[in-house]
Amino acid sequence: xxxxxxxxxxxxxxxxxxxxxxxxxxxxxxxxxxxxxxxxxxxxxxxxxxxxxxxxxxxxxxxxxxxxxxxxxxxxxxxxxxxxxxxxxxxxxxxxxxxxxxxxxxxxxxxxxxxxxxxxxxxxxxxxxxxxxxxxxxxxxxxxxxxxxxxxxxxxxxxxxxxxxxxxxxxxxxxxxxxxxxxxxxxxxxxxxxxxxxxxxxxxxxxxxxxxxxxxxxxxxxxxxxxxxxxxxxxxxxxxxxxxxxxxxxxx
Amino acid sequence: xxxxxxxxxxxxxxxxxxxxxxxxxxxxxxxxxxxxxxxxxxxxxxxxxxxxxxxxxxxxxxxxxxx
Amino acid sequence: xxxxxxxxxxxxxxxxxxxxxxxxxxxxxxxxxxxxxxxxxxxxxxxxxxxxxxxxxxxxxxxxxxxxxxxxxxxxxxxxxxxxxxxxxxxxxxxxxxxxxxxxxxxxxxxxxxxxxxxxxxxxxxxxxxxxxxxxxxxxxxxxxxxxxxxxxxxxxxxxxxxxxxxxxxxxxxxxxxxxxxxxxxxxxxxxxxxxxxxxxxxxxxxxxxxxxxxxxxxxxxxxxxxxxxxxxxxxxxxxxxxxxxxxxxxxxxxxxxxxxxxxxxxxxxxxxxxxxxxxxxxxxxxxxxxxxxxxxxxxxxxxxxxxxxxxxxxxxxxxxxxxxxxxxxxxxxxxxxxxxxxxxxxxxxxx
Numbered sequence: 045x046x047x048x049x050x051x052x053x054x055x056x057x058x059x060x061x062x063x064x065x066x067x068x069x070x071x072x073x074x075x076x077x078x079x080x081x082x083x084x085x086x087x088x089x090x091x092x093x094x095x096x097x098x099x100x101x102x103x104x105x106x107x108x109x110x111x112x113x114x115x116x117x118x119x120x121x122x123x124x125x126x127x128x129x130x131x132x133x134x135x136x137x138x139x140x141x142x143x144x145x146x147x148x149x150x151x152x153x154x155x156x157x158x159x160x161x162x163x164x165x166x167x168x169x170x171x172x173x174x175x176x177x178x179x180x181x182x183x184x185x186x187x188x189x190x191x192x193x194x195x196x197x198x199x200x201x202x203x204x205x206x207x208x209x210x211x212x213x214x215x216x217x218x219x220x221x222x223x224x225x226x227x228x229x230x231x232x233x234x235x236x237x238x239x240x241x242x243x244x245x246x247x248x249x250x251x252x253x254x255x256x257x258x259x260x261x262x263x264x265x266x267x268x269x270x271x272x273x274x275x276x277x278x279x280x281x282x283x284x285x286x287x288x289x290x291x292x293x294x295x296x
Numbered sequence: 297x298x299x300x301x302x303x304x305x306x307x308x309x310x311x312x313x314x315x316x317x318x319x320x321x322x323x324x325x326x327x328x329x330x331x332x333x334x335x336x337x338x339x340x341x342x343x344x345x346x347x348x349x350x351x352x353x354x355x356x357x358x359x360x361x362x363x
Numbered sequence: 364x365x366x367x368x369x370x371x372x373x374x375x376x377x378x379x380x381x382x383x384x385x386x387x388x389x390x391x392x393x394x395x396x397x398x399x400x401x402x403x404x405x406x407x408x409x410x411x412x413x414x415x416x417x418x419x420x421x422x423x424x425x426x427x428x429x430x431x432x433x434x435x436x437x438x439x440x441x442x443x444x445x446x447x448x449x450x451x452x453x454x455x456x457x458x459x460x461x462x463x464x465x466x467x468x469x470x471x472x473x474x475x476x477x478x479x480x481x482x483x484x485x486x487x488x489x490x491x492x493x494x495x496x497x498x499x500x501x502x503x504x505x506x507x508x509x510x511x512x513x514x515x516x517x518x519x520x521x522x523x524x525x526x527x528x529x530x531x532x533x534x535x536x537x538x539x540x541x542x543x544x545x546x547x548x549x550x551x552x553x554x555x556x557x558x559x560x561x562x563x564x565x566x567x568x569x570x571x572x573x574x575x576x577x578x579x580x581x582x583x584x585x586x587x588x589x590x591x592x593x594x595x596x597x598x599x600x601x602x603x604x605x606x607x608x609x610x611x612x613x614x615x616x617x618x619x620x621x622x623x624x625x626x627x628x629x630x631x632x633x634x635x636x637x638x639x640x641x642x643x644x645x646x647x648x649x650x651x652x653x654x655x656x657x658x659x660x661x662x663x664x665x666x667x668x669x670x671x672x673x674x675x676x677x678x679x680x681x682x683x684x685x686x687x688x689x690x691x692x693x694x695x696x697x698x699x700x701x702x703x704x705x706x707x708x709x710x711x712x713x714x715x
Contacts, residue, residue: 050298051351051361062356066333067310071355088565093430094573103571109561111433112573114456117426120418124430125561127414128388128438132563150426153419227316230352260310267310 054078056087058107067267069257070098070166072224074105076234077137077164080241081108086133091125093118093136095143098172102137116147119154122161133244135162141171144180144206151206158215158249162240165206165252167282168259176262180204183281188262203281207254211287217249219288223256225275229284236286248290256282298346298363300338306358307335313350313359319343322350368543373533374399376508376544377467378407380515381439383548386465387413388438390427392420392446395479396535397469400441421446425453425466432457432464433572435560437519441467443535444485445476447493454528455494458589459574461559463522465515466500467531469538472695481536481620482695486674489532490648497586499593500530501600502647504618508542514645516549521600523555525592532647534670536620536698593649602645603654607633611640612713614658616679617668618644620698625668627701632708639708647675655682664688666711668704670695 053059056078064070081087087108094102096115103110113121118136126134143151143165154161170188171177177190181203185194195203211219218240222233233255240251256278258270265273302313302322307329313336314322321344325337336358338344346363371379378400381389389404405415418424424440431438442450447468457464468489472482489502501521505511511533518529561570576582606629608614613632617625622643632639642658642665644651655665659682666689667676673692680688691707693699 047299047362049360050346050363051348051359053357053360057357061306064355066308066355067312068355071357072353075357089563091434091561091563100575103569103573107564107569109564109570110573111430111561112456112460112571112575113426113429114452117422117453120423120426121430121433123416123423124388124390124427124432124438125434126430127416127427128431128434128436129562132434149419150423153423224353227349227352230349234352267312268315271312271315 054082056081056107058105060104062105063101064098065261067258067260067270069168069224069255073164073166073255073257076237077135078106079234080238081133083238084241084245086241086245089131090133090135091129093122093125093134095136095138097139097142099137099139099166116142116145117150118142119147119150119163123154123157123159126159126161133241135164137164138166139172140165140167140169140179140181144204152209152213155210155250155252156213156215158217160244160247160249162244162251162253164237165254166257167206167254168257169203169278170259170262172259172262183277205282207252207287210252215250216252216288217290218243218251218286220252220286221254221256221282221284223274223279223284225271225279232284248292297342298344298361299340300344300350300362301360302336302338303358304329304335305331306356307333308356309333309335310355311336312353312355316349316353318347318349319345366545368545370541371508371544372399372541373508373511373538374469375403376512377441377515377531378403379546380512381465381519382407382411383546384437384516384519385552386437386439386519387411388416388431388436389440390416390418390424390431390438391440391442392418392424394443394446396471396539397441397443397467399538400467421449422453425450425457428464429453429457429460429462432462433561435557435562439465439467441469443469443471444473447485447488451494454500455496455498456574457528458494458498458500459496460572461526462528462572463526464528465518465522465531466528468533470532470534478695479535480695481534481670481698483534483619483621483670483674484695485532486647486669486671489530490650498589499648500528501525501596501649502530502532504532504645504647505537506619506622506643508540508544511537512544512546520553525596526559527592532619534620597649600646601649601651601654603651604643604645606641606643608640608642608658608663610638611663612638613664613666613708613711614640614642615666615668616642616644616655616675618647618675621668621670624699624701625704628704628708631701631705632712637708637712639712650678650682652678652682655679656684659683659686664713666691666708668699670698
């Protein structure tokens with residue numbers, strides 16, 4: 045019996061090493077998005093929208109056409125791309141500061157219009173690129189470079205749950221929150237990302253996958269303790285699961 | 297019978313693969329690569345089942361799996 | 364065959380021009396005094412296979428425009444002063460990413476909420492940048508309904524020619540007034556090569572539209588490349604109109620609505636036997652500096668009239684190279700009358 049390669053780099057991912065820090069989950073998320081694009085043979089018709097933050101270099105890793113959006117505006121840019129090219133697959137890839145803080149208006153209205161795009165949302169409870177400041181998703185008590193005494197709800201409010209918010213909107217076809225903490229969760233994450241792209245292919249409406257991710261550098265933890273933090277501190281506040289899944293019959 | 301191959305240059309030594317391998321076949325070695333990271337090393341002893349969990353968790357897509 | 368002219372509102376002329384230029388997508392947010400543009404296009408774009416999207420804000424609108432135009436189709440937005448301020452971030456990114464777009468500013472008055480009266484207080488914002496970074500818009504300043512239509516068509520062409528955002532700077536007066544319009548769609552739309560357009564990397568390498576350049580020397584080179592483009596515009600795209608400047612001792616310099624009023628004042632001065640002319644820049648960037656400098660060197664004096672406290676005045680002073688430049692400014696609130704300007708002309712008209 046001859047040996048077969050059963051796991052290798054997806055075609056949509058270029059042969060370029062990631063600039064991400066050791067143990068950062070962006071790389072896992074990148075790979076899964078590329079695998080979903082490969083699964084449905086979408087590479088040649090996909091247009092990606094890069095956001096501002098650690099994920100800005102999307103175009104260095106994904107072998108697809110990419111436009112770089114201003115901070116927080118990726119959903120609006122994606123709306124424009126998709127309206128103009130309905131036959132293309134359009135996705136944006138955004139962090140928590142980008143999507144849930146400065147870009148929350150664009151995010152909510154894009155979902156509410158039911159734009160047939162996919163947003164991959166990386167929630168790591170902190171601003172990465174700018175050096176570990178308070179994010180809208182920073183957990184209560186979490187110390188960041190701008191919440192040195194820990195997040196206090198009297199001062200900064202509570203961490204925002206984007207998937208739950210977007211799931212309430214009629215335009216949203218699919219909204220899920222996933223993580224990479226266990227083999228089961230990894231499989232669930234892969235399926236959710238695939239489902240989002242499948243839904244877009246089937247023109248079901250707005251699709252959204254929130255990925256709870258580790259930022260070892262800005263958390264001041266090693267990769268393994270960071271993974272534990274996602275499991276033990278983030279998941280209890282940001283529960284995993286599919287919060288909205290439209291059936292074809294739901295589409296008016 | 298299965299095996300994995302770790303791309304030493306891509307590995308940043310985060311050790312997530314060592315956490316997930318059910319057979320504990322991966323360890324962080326004592327050699328550094330050109331980027332200054334102690335990279336992960338696979339021990340081939342015939343017990344790898346090719347579950348690919350190491351590859352699925354690798355943030356640097358540095359692992360390939362054969363079965 | 365007789366030419367049929369329709370009585371058309373300025374804002375609608377912009378919308379008609381856009382449709383006749385092959386614009387298929389509009390993204391915008393309501394704001395007085397330009398809402399006729401989105402209203403007209405929301406009705407007419409679907410009829411030509413295009414789409415109208417009412418955005419949640421001007422911030423979203425300019426970014427939707429950026430996304431749509433990145434795919435190589437013709438698209439536009441319009442707004443008025445406060446809304447254009449909100450768009451400045453996106454405009455900077457569009458200029459940096461070199462995406463052809465048309466942006467209409469039917470300006471009102473500021474600062475802040477200001478008012479809805481006509482004003483030319485956005486000259487600096489339009490001509491000198493507005494957003495962050497070292498960039499320019501190509502700025503067209505129509506002064507009639509016909510020109511709104513014609514320059515809108517031209518704007519789409521120039522945007523593609525230079526891969527640059529083009530702004531049409533009108534105001535509440537130009538946008539709201541009605542005049543006869545001869546609607547003559549261009550026979551054929553010139554197709555510029557679009558090797559940059561995002562259409563999916565099928566059978567070709569990936570394309571990227573971005574404004575982030577971190578590698579050593581990249582951003583310097585990018586800035587110089589943009590600069591070169593603006594220099595080319597200065598060589599090739601300056602547009603202006605002259606009225607009785609040849610024998611004039613005093614030349615009024617005014618654009619847009621201020622130029623309409625000034626024209627009457629010039630006629631009044633001529634009737635009174637004064638050799639007065641009018642120079643009207645149609646492109647505010649590139650500014651007709653060489654033309655004004657040549658006139659200054661020939662001994663002409665300039666009299667700048669603006670609906671603000673003196674913005675284009677600075678560019679005219681640079682062009683005049685030390686010659687005396689007089690100014691009559693009218694900040695928003697009340698438009699100047701031709702008589703008012705004529706009175707000023709009488710005060711400064713050179714004796715002998």
